[in-house]
Amino acid sequence: MAREIPYIQAIGEAVHQEMARDETVIYFGQNLGLTEDDPYVKAFGGDRVRVTPISETAEIGMAVGAAFAGFRPVVQLYMAEFMLVAMDQVVNEAPRFYGMSGGEVRVPLVLQAGYGFTAGWAGQHTGTIYGMFMGVPGLKVVVPSTPADAKGLMTASIRDDNPVVFFHNYLMTLEHGDVPEGEHVVPLGEAVVRREGSDVTIVGIGWTVGKALAAAEQLAADGIEAEVVDPRTLAPLDVATIVHSVEKTGRLVVVDQATRHASAAAVIAAEVASEGFSALKAPIGLVTALDATIPYSQPMEEYLMPSEERIVAAVQQAVGSSPVAA
Amino acid sequence: MDAPPTEELDAALGVELLHGMWRIRVFEERVGQLTRADEVHGLVHLSIGQEAVAVGVCSRLSNDDAVYGNHRAHGHAIAKGAPLGRVMAELMGRDDGLCRGLGGSMHLVDVEHGFLGATGVVGGNVPLALGSALAGRLAGRDEVAVVFFGDGAVQGGIFVESVNLAALWALPVILVCENNGFAEFTPRSAHSTVERVTDVVAPYGLARTTVDGNDVVAVRRAFGGFLEAARRGEGPFLLECLTHRLRGHYEGDPQRYREAVAQDEWQRLDPIRRLERRGHDEGWLDGEAAARLEKSARDEVEEAVGFARESPFPAASLTSDLTYAT
Numbered sequence: 001m002a003r004e005i006p007y008i009q010a011i012g013e014a015v016h017q018e019m020a021r022d023e024t025v026i027y028f029g030q031n032l033g034l035t036e037d038d039p040y041v042k043a044f045g046g047d048r049v050r051v052t053p054i055s056e057t058a059e060i061g062m063a064v065g066a067a068f069a070g071f072r073p074v075v076q077l078y079m080a081e082f083m084l085v086a087m088d089q090v091v092n093e094a095p096r097f098y099g100m101s102g103g104e105v106r107v108p109l110v111l112q113a114g115y116g117f118t119a120g121w122a123g124q125h126t127g128t129i130y131g132m133f134m135g136v137p138g139l140k141v142v143v144p145s146t147p148a149d150a151k152g153l154m155t156a157s158i159r160d161d162n163p164v165v166f167f168h169n170y171l172m173t174l175e176h177g178d179v180p181e182g183e184h185v186v187p188l189g190e191a192v193v194r195r196e197g198s199d200v201t202i203v204g205i206g207w208t209v210g211k212a213l214a215a216a217e218q219l220a221a222d223g224i225e226a227e228v229v230d231p232r233t234l235a236p237l238d239v240a241t242i243v244h245s246v247e248k249t250g251r252l253v254v255v256d257q258a259t260r261h262a263s264a265a266a267v268i269a270a271e272v273a274s275e276g277f278s279a280l281k282a283p284i285g286l287v288t289a290l291d292a293t294i295p296y297s298q299p300m301e302e303y304l305m306p307s308e309e310r311i312v313a314a315v316q317q318a319v320g321s322s323p324v325a326a
Numbered sequence: 327m328d329a330p331p332t333e334e335l336d337a338a339l340g341v342e343l344l345h346g347m348w349r350i351r352v353f354e355e356r357v358g359q360l361t362r363a364d365e366v367h368g369l370v371h372l373s374i375g376q377e378a379v380a381v382g383v384c385s386r387l388s389n390d391d392a393v394y395g396n397h398r399a400h401g402h403a404i405a406k407g408a409p410l411g412r413v414m415a416e417l418m419g420r421d422d423g424l425c426r427g428l429g430g431s432m433h434l435v436d437v438e439h440g441f442l443g444a445t446g447v448v449g450g451n452v453p454l455a456l457g458s459a460l461a462g463r464l465a466g467r468d469e470v471a472v473v474f475f476g477d478g479a480v481q482g483g484i485f486v487e488s489v490n491l492a493a494l495w496a497l498p499v500i501l502v503c504e505n506n507g508f509a510e511f512t513p514r515s516a517h518s519t520v521e522r523v524t525d526v527v528a529p530y531g532l533a534r535t536t537v538d539g540n541d542v543v544a545v546r547r548a549f550g551g552f553l554e555a556a557r558r559g560e561g562p563f564l565l566e567c568l569t570h571r572l573r574g575h576y577e578g579d580p581q582r583y584r585e586a587v588a589q590d591e592w593q594r595l596d597p598i599r600r601l602e603r604r605g606h607d608e609g610w611l612d613g614e615a616a617a618r619l620e621k622s623a624r625d626e627v628e629e630a631v632g633f634a635r636e637s638p639f640p641a642a643s644l645t646s647d648l649t650y651a652t
Contacts, residue, residue, distance in 0.1 A: 026464065047464055053494065058453045058487035065457020065471070068442050069392070071464065073457075088450050088484070097443065099648045101435035102426030105442065106651045137649050161651040236650070 002148070002178040010147040010179045011112070011168055014154035015074055017183065019044050022072065025158055028052050028059065029076030029112075056086035060111065064094045064163075067107045072158055080113035080129050080167060094163040095138030109163040110154070116207055116257050117170035118305055122296040128258035128289065130167045130206075134235040134267065140164040140188055141235040145209035147177035149232060152186030160188060169207040169257075191238035193245065197225035200251040200315050203242055204230055205264055208255040208287075208306060215311035224319055234264050242268060243276040251318040253285035255311055260288040285314035333550065335543055337610035340601065341619065343542045344611075346381040347598050348623035350401040353410055356627050357400065357417060361577045365635075366417045370431045371398040375540075375572035378597035379504050380405035382545025383472060383565075386553050389440045392458035394451040394473040397432045398504075398571075399444035402474050407439035410626055411633035420637035427640045428648060448509075449479035452488040452501070459497040459561065470556040471499045478509025480523050489562070493530040498561040500552050501527075504539065506571040511583045523566045532564050539567025540597040543604075570595050 005013070016039065019025045026048045027033070033041040033049040040049040052059045056077065063073035077083055083090050090111065097105050116128045134141045140162050144150040150168060157164040194209060195216050204212035209230045216226040229245050231238055246252050252272050256265035269284045287306045295301055333339070354374050360366040373380070376398075384393065384405035395402035403413055408424060416423030417431055424436050432446035442458060445451040455473035462469035479485050480503065492499050503523045507514050520526050524534040533552065537544045545567055552563035572592065574581045593599055605611025 050495075053487075053491060055487035055491055057484045058456065058491045061450070061453020061484070061488065062456040062460060062491065065392075065442075065454035065459075066461045066464075067457070068454070069458055069461030069465075071457075071461050088447055089453065092447055093445060093450055093454065096433075097435070098651050099645070100425060100429040100433040101437075101443065102424070102428045102644075103648050103651070104425065104435050104437045140650070 002180050004176045005179050006174045006176050007147040007150050008173045010151035011154050014151045018158040025072045027074045032076050056082050060086045060089040063109050067109045068105050072108045074110040077113045079125050080115040091136050095136050106161045107163045108161045110157045111165045113167055114170045115167045118301050123293040126294040131258050131263045133165050142233050143167045143206040145206050145230050148179045149186050151179050152184045155185045156188050171207050188233045189236045191231045191241035194230050195228040197227035199225045201227045201245040201249045203254045205256050208257050211308055212255050215308045218312050239271045246272050246276045247279040250281035253314045255287045259291045282318045285318050287311050287314045340605050340610050344601050345619050347377040348620050350377045350404050352623045352627045368430050370577045372573040373398045373401040376569045378542035379539045379567045382542045383549045386550055390469045391440050392442045392471045394455045395444035396475050397446045403434045403441045406441040408436040410630035414630040415634040415637045418634045421640040422637035449482040449484040455499050456492050459499040468557045474502050477505040477514055481517050489527050489530050492562040498556040501564045503566045505566055506569050510575045527564050534564040536566040539569035540595050
C-alpha cells in the first residue's frame with residue numbers, strides 16, 4: 001500500500017528495510033547514529049550503524065574493503081562534493097576492482113550523496129556533479145526524481161553487486177509523494193516515460209524531471225504535446241528508451257541542473273545524435289545551468305539555473321514558432 | 327600486548343623461509359628478463375632485495391587472512407600462496423592469469439589464497455585493509471587484515487586518515503611498511519622530516535616496532551607477536567621493515583638518483599645470503615642443500631614460464647563482459 005511521505009524519508013526507509021532484510025548491510029558516515037534513540041542504531045546496533053571521522057577517503061576505502069568481504073556498506077556522505085576528496089577510492093579503487101580482478105571480487109557499495117542544493121549554500125556545497133561519475137566504467141550512477149523512485153532505486157542500489165553513487169537532490173528533500181510501504185524495487189538502468197506526448201521529447205534528470213513536467217503542462221496549453229523521459233540511472237544509461245521516444249517525436253530537449261560542458265545532457269545529446277539522427281527534425285536543445293560556480297546571492301543563483309521558462313523556450317524553438325502539425 | 331613469541335629457527339622453518347625467498351627472487355629476475363624481451367608487456371616494479379618482508383609476514387598467515395599489496399606486489403602475492411604459473415600468466419596478459427589478463431603486474435588478486443589485491447596508486451590500499459578487518463570483526467571471526475606499503479605512502483593523507491580510523495575503531499589490522507628509503511625516485515629525506523615511520527604513528531598509540539627488514543627471521547618474529555594479539559581482536563599494529571630495493575623503481579629505470587650498492591655490500595644485505603650464512607653457522611644448511619633450494623625455485627619458475635606461454639590470450643571482448651558484475 002502506498003502513502004505520501006517525503007523524498008528523504010523514502011530513502012531512509014529503503015536503507016532501514018534492507019538492513020532488516022539483510023544483515024550484511026552496514027551503514028556509516030559522518031554525524032550518523034550518534035544517539036541510542038537513532039532509529040538505525042536502535043534497530044541494528046552500533047556495530048552496523050556507526051559514525052566516522054571526517055575522513056572520506058578512509059571511510060569509503062574501508063567500505064570497499066568490507067564489500068570485498070561480502071558486506072554491503074552504505075556510506076552516508078551528505079554532500080556529493082565531499083566525495084571529491086576521496087576520488088581515488090570512488091573512481092580508482094571501488095569501480096576498478098571487479099574488472100581488474102577478472103571478475104574475482106565484487107564491490108557491492110552505495111555512496112549516498114546529496115546534490116544540487118541551490119538554496120544559498122554557494123560554490124562548494126551546491127554542485128550537480130553526477131556527470132563526473134557517469135563516465136567511470138564499473139560505477140553506477142543513480143538520480144531519483146520522485147519519492148517512490150528514491151526508495152525503489154535505493155533498494156536496488158543496495159542489492160546491486162557494483163558500487164553505486166546514489167545522488168539525491170537536496171531541493172526535493174521534503175517533497176511528498178506516494179511511496180509503497182513494503183518492499184519496492186526500481187531496477188537500475190531502466191528509464192521511464194513520465195508523460196506521453198507526440199511533438200517533442202524532453203529528458204529531465206533528477207530535480208529537472210519535475211521542471212520538465214511543469215513545462216509540458218504549459219506547452220500543452222499551446223497545443224504542444226511533450227513526452228517527458230526520466231533516465232533514473234545515468235550509468236548505465238538507457239539510451240534505447242530515449243531514442244525510441246525521439247523516433248516518435250522527432251525532437252529532443254535535454255534539461256540538466258548541471259553545467260553544460262561534459263555533462264549528462266551532453267552525453268544524452270551525443271547518444272541521440274549518434275543513434276537517432278535520422279529521426280531528428282530539429283537541432284537538439286540543451287537547457288542546463290550556466291558554466292559557472294554556483295553563486296551565493298539569490299538573484300544570481302536563479303539566473304544560473306535551468307527554469308520552466310527556459311525549457312518552454314527551448315521546446316518552442318525546437319518545434320518552430322508555429323504549432324506542430326506535421 | 328604480550329611479548330612476541332620466541333620461535334626456534336629449526337631446519338624445517340629455515341628451509342621454508344629460504345625457499346619462499348628464492349621463489350620470489352628467481353621469479354622476479356625472470357620477469358625482468360621477460361620484460362626486456364617484451365614477453366611481459368607492461369609496467370613492472372620488482373621487489374628484488376625486499377623478499378624477507380613478504381615471506382616473513384605471509385609465512386604466518388592463512389588463506390582466510392586478507393592481504394593487500396601495492397604496485398610492487400609480486401612478492402606479496404607469491405608469498406601469500408598465489409601459484410607462480412598464474413602470476414606469470416597474468417604478467418603475460420594470458421587467460422590463465424590470476425585476473426585473466428585484466429589486472430597485470432600492479433593489480434594482482436587471488437581471492438582463494440586471501441590475496442585481496444594489489445593497488446597501483448600509492449596508499450590506495452591502506453583503507454581497504456581496514457574494511458577487511460571490520461568485516462572479520464562483524465562476522466565474529468579471528469581473521470586479520472594485513473597491508474603492505476612503502477615509506478612513500480606514509481606522507482599521504484590517506485595514510486593518516488586510515489591510521490586514525492583504525493586506531494579509533496581498534497581494528498585488527500597490521501600495517502606493514504616496507505621502508506626501502508626511496509619513494510619512487512626520491513630519497514625519504516626529501517619527503518619528510520620524520521625518519522622512522524613508527525614515529526609518524528606514535529600519537530595514535532599504535533603498538534609498533536621497527537625491524538631489520540632484510541632479516542626474515544626478525545620480520546617473522548615481530549609480525550608473529552602482532553598477529554597473536556590481532557587474532558584476539560586487538561589492533562591496529564604497525565611493523566616497519568627497513569629494507570633495500572635492489573632494482574630501480576620500475577624495470578628500465580636508469581636510477582640516476584642513487585649510487586648502485588657495491589657488490590660486497592649487497593652480499594652483506596641480501597636477505598637470502600644472510601639466511602644461508604645463518605643456516606651454515608647454525609648447522610641446519612649445507613652447500614648442497616642450499617643449491618638444491620635455489621635449483622628447485624628455478625625449476626618451478628621455468629615451469630611457470632612454460633605454463634604462461636602455453637596459455638592463450640583472453641577473448642578481447644572479455645573486458646566488456648567484466649565492466650559490471652551481474
